[in-house]
Amino acid sequence: MATTSPKGREEAAGVLFAAPVILGWLIFVAGPVLVTLFLSLTDYSVGGVPRLLGLGNYRRFFASADPSFFASVRATALYSALSVPACVAVSFGLALLLDTKVRLRGLFRAALFLPVILPLAASSVVWMWLFQPDFGVVNFVIRTFGLPAPQWLASERTVIPTMVLMNVWLTGNSMVIFLAALEGVPRHLYEALEVDGGNAFHKLVYVTLPMVSPTIFFTVITGFINALQAFVQPAIMTSDAYHAGGPNNASLLYVLFIYREAFRFSKLGGASAAAVLLFAVIAALTYAFFKVSRTLVYYEGGEGS
Amino acid sequence: MSEAARRRGRARWYVYPPLVLLAAIFLFPFYWMVKSSLVDLSSIFQPTPSLVPSHPSLANYATALTMFPFGRFFLNSLLVATLTVLGTLLTASMCAFSFSRLRWRWRNPVFSVVLTGMMLPFFVVMIPQFIMWRFLGLTDGFTPLIAPAWFGGGVFNIFLLRQFFLGIPRELDEAARLDGASHARVFFQIVLPLSKPALIVVGLLTFLASWNDYLAPLIFITSEDKYTLMLGLNMFLGGYTAQWNYLMAATCAIVLPSILIFLVAQKYLMEGIVMTGLKG
Numbered sequence: 001m002a003t004t005s006p007k008g009r010e011e012a013a014g015v016l017f018a019a020p021v022i023l024g025w026l027i028f029v030a031g032p033v034l035v036t037l038f039l040s041l042t043d044y045s046v047g048g049v050p051r052l053l054g055l056g057n058y059r060r061f062f063a064s065a066d067p068s069f070f071a072s073v074r075a076t077a078l079y080s081a082l083s084v085p086a087c088v089a090v091s092f093g094l095a096l097l098l099d100t101k102v103r104l105r106g107l108f109r110a111a112l113f114l115p116v117i118l119p120l121a122a123s124s125v126v127w128m129w130l131f132q133p134d135f136g137v138v139n140f141v142i143r144t145f146g147l148p149a150p151q152w153l154a155s156e157r158t159v160i161p162t163m164v165l166m167n168v169w170l171t172g173n174s175m176v177i178f179l180a181a182l183e184g185v186p187r188h189l190y191e192a193l194e195v196d197g198g199n200a201f202h203k204l205v206y207v208t209l210p211m212v213s214p215t216i217f218f219t220v221i222t223g224f225i226n227a228l229q230a231f232v233q234p235a236i237m238t239s240d241a242y243h244a245g246g247p248n249n250a251s252l253l254y255v256l257f258i259y260r261e262a263f264r265f266s267k268l269g270g271a272s273a274a275a276v277l278l279f280a281v282i283a284a285l286t287y288a289f290f291k292v293s294r295t296l297v298y299y300e301g302g303e304g305s
Numbered sequence: 306m307s308e309a310a311r312r313r314g315r316a317r318w319y320v321y322p323p324l325v326l327l328a329a330i331f332l333f334p335f336y337w338m339v340k341s342s343l344v345d346l347s348s349i350f351q352p353t354p355s356l357v358p359s360h361p362s363l364a365n366y367a368t369a370l371t372m373f374p375f376g377r378f379f380l381n382s383l384l385v386a387t388l389t390v391l392g393t394l395l396t397a398s399m400c401a402f403s404f405s406r407l408r409w410r411w412r413n414p415v416f417s418v419v420l421t422g423m424m425l426p427f428f429v430v431m432i433p434q435f436i437m438w439r440f441l442g443l444t445d446g447f448t449p450l451i452a453p454a455w456f457g458g459g460v461f462n463i464f465l466l467r468q469f470f471l472g473i474p475r476e477l478d479e480a481a482r483l484d485g486a487s488h489a490r491v492f493f494q495i496v497l498p499l500s501k502p503a504l505i506v507v508g509l510l511t512f513l514a515s516w517n518d519y520l521a522p523l524i525f526i527t528s529e530d531k532y533t534l535m536l537g538l539n540m541f542l543g544g545y546t547a548q549w550n551y552l553m554a555a556t557c558a559i560v561l562p563s564i565l566i567f568l569v570a571q572k573y574l575m576e577g578i579v580m581t582g583l584k585g
Contacts, residue, residue: 006482013488014409020396021419021463024456029422032430032437039432046439097324100317110571111328114335117567117574119517121535122560125542126338129549135350137337169331173578180579229426232519240543241523255428263524268432279429286424 033279039272046266057273069274071249072257075160079253080227082164088219091171092212095178096204109179113172120170124236127166128153153237156250163233163251174219181215182208214292221289225282231255254278338560342366342553349549365554369541372551375558377530378537381447385522385533386515388451393458393511394504400457401466402492406478423460427520435524449525450518450533454511462507465580469503470496506577509570513563534559 015022040057042050061069094112098105115123131138131152139149152162189207198206209216234251235241242264245252252260255278262271341349343361348354369375403409404416438449457463477499478491486494497504519535526532532540541555567574 010407010488011409014403014407014412017399017403017407017488017492018409018412018415020455021400021457021460022415024396024453025419025422027437028430028434028453028456029425032433033425035433035436036429094327097320097327100320102320102324108324108328109575110567112331113571113575114564114567115331116578117513117563118560119519119535119538119563121517121519121538122556123334125538125552125556126334129341129553130334130337132549135352135354135549137354140354169334176575176578225424225426229428235519235523236539236542240539255426258428258431259524262432262435268436272432275426275429275432278426282424282426289424 036272036275036279039269040276041273042269043267044269044272046268050269053269057270058277060270061273061277068245068249068252068257068260072245072252072254075245075250075252076228076230076254078160079163079230079251080224082161083167083227083230084220084223086164086168087171087174087223088216090168091174091219092178092216094171094175095182096208098175098179099182109176112175115169116172120232121236123166123170124233127162128237131162153251154247156247159238159247159251163230163237166233174223177219178212178215181212185211217292218289221285225285225289228278228282229255231259235259338553338557341549342557344550346548346550365550366558369551369554370558372545373537373541373555374530375534375537375555378532378534381531382516382533382535385447385450386512388447389454389515390508390511392451392454393462394508395458396455397458397462397507398466398497398500398504399492400463401470402496404463405467405470406475406491406496407488419457420460420464423464431524438525444525445527445531446525447531450515450521454515458507458511462511465507466500466503468580469500473499502573505570506573506580509566509573510577513566513574516563 039050041052041054043053043056044050060066064070098109098112102108130136133139133149133151133154136152138152142149150158153159185208189211190203193203193207230253234253234256235244238244238246238251241256241259245256245260254274258271258274258278261267261274340356340358342365343363344358345360345362345364348358400419404412434449435444438444443449453459473496477495481491481495482488517535518533519539522533522536523539526536529540538555538559542552545551
């Protein structure tokens with residue numbers, strides 16, 4: 001080794017330093033993805049021997065032989081369709097409010113961001129109590145106004161909207177990202193509009209929205225990617241993880257369906273097939289994401305320490 | 306984020322009412338959690354809840370924290386999170402160093418391939434990982450929770466650190482190399498000390514992610530003495546349904562470390578969120 005050239009030594013060091021992630025990629029990414037693909041074609045169960053089924057698992061899902069599969073697709077579609085727009089709208093609104101020379105700005109920002117850092121399992125428990133139908137404070141307020149009090153997590157119709165409300169409370173992440181984007185909008189654009197007599201609404205529509213539209217796009221895509229993998233809320237808020245997803249499968253989010261197939265029913269083959277379908281959808285979203293991100297510089301090297 | 310100069314004009318008065326209202330709404334769950342943890346069960350089931358507890362007491366905490374081995378779960382969570390942070394800081398920065406400052410033949414293709422792991426949903430690899438750890442006899446232990454961190458610690462973190470390393474002048478490495486320093490020495494004595502802010506951000510985000518994680522412990526841990534705090538909370542939830550005073554006391558205790566971290570390191574956390582933007 002002592003005789004190798006500096007070039008050779010740098011080659012060796014390069015591979016050596018990158019070794020953890022190369023091994024990690026093989027052990028925790030590539031290998032498992034291949035195994036999942038294989039298992040999805042089998043009837044494998046814990047401790048059993050995998051027997052090839054071909055596309056049997058997939059066929060079972062789409063032939064609606066398993067109604068809970070469609071229930072989970074429906075629940076996840078509703079959950080993402082409500083949650084993503086609501087969260088993007090609220091976090092963008094909050095960022096607009098904070099993107100001014102407002103007094104105590106840091107304090108407001110901290111208050112609106114704080115929910116994000118809590119363990120989701122813990123905040124789910126808090127929301128169960130707030131939205132408890134009989135003694136929860138939310139229904140107390142609603143009854144005070146003489147309105148009919150919903151059953152929230154206990155009703156098929158309101159269980160998903162209740163979780164979406166909670167997600168709105170957790171939008172601090174996107175808010176901070178939007179704030180950074182808003183701060184990057186060149187001031188002179190606003191000044192130019194002021195000279196032409198534009199008001200606050202004009203500024204929003206003709207300057208702010210076009211300038212931050214890439215960030216809105218990112219937030220929407222990543223919002224969907226995250227919403228499709230939402231697990232903790234139904235797993236905590238609607239009974240224990242094995243039996244969660246109620247009432248009547250109304251909150252059986254897709255990944256909860258995978259979890260249940262795998263660990264409650266021990267159908268590792270079926271669960272793998274469901275995971276492959278999830279993979280396909282998320283891969284498509286990710287592709288769109290990178291396709292657009294290549295045209296943008298949205299995070300400008302280093303950071304503003 | 307020192308942006309004061311760039312911000313748009315002075316805030317109009319009408320910005321304040323919605324901001325104050327929204328901040329109050331966002332903070333209310335915290336208040337209600339603390340308030341409910343200080344009252345007895347009979348006050349919980351009053352038809353008209355009072356905004357302020359009439360006889361606040363810490364009795365619920367004494368009960369809740371002894372009803373389950375809180376100290377044990379706390380130590381388990383702390384051990385898992387600490388080892389996860391250490392592994393991530395060491396291996397993610399090593400890999401980032403290789404991908405940013407060392408020249409080797411397959412570097413860029415390898416980096417592109419590794420990046421494919423970035424958006425991979427855990428659920429896609431969950432079952433094979435479970436089978437693997439079971440085969441190795443390592444389920445119901447902390448290894449499955451910690452090990453991935455020691456193999457690069459997440460592509461996001463490598464990406465973030467690499468970006469930071471690229472901003473450090475290369476001349477520093479080259480000068481040190483001419484003086485006979487090894488690549489390892491350049492890494493440990495030049496690059497790492499100059500990257501403290503980025504390492505702090507990665508460390509904090511990794512700690513919180515590990516501390517708050519519910520899914521991985523749920524899958525890999527089965528015996529109660531290895532439960533993390535989140536599994537403990539889940540067990541508590543199953544055993545004390547509707548005893549909201551105890552549940553809120555337990556929840557308060559569990560979220561306290563996260564809130565303390567937030568208060569101390571708010572600035573770093575928000576910078577980290579902006580940097581890793583997509584992480585959600």
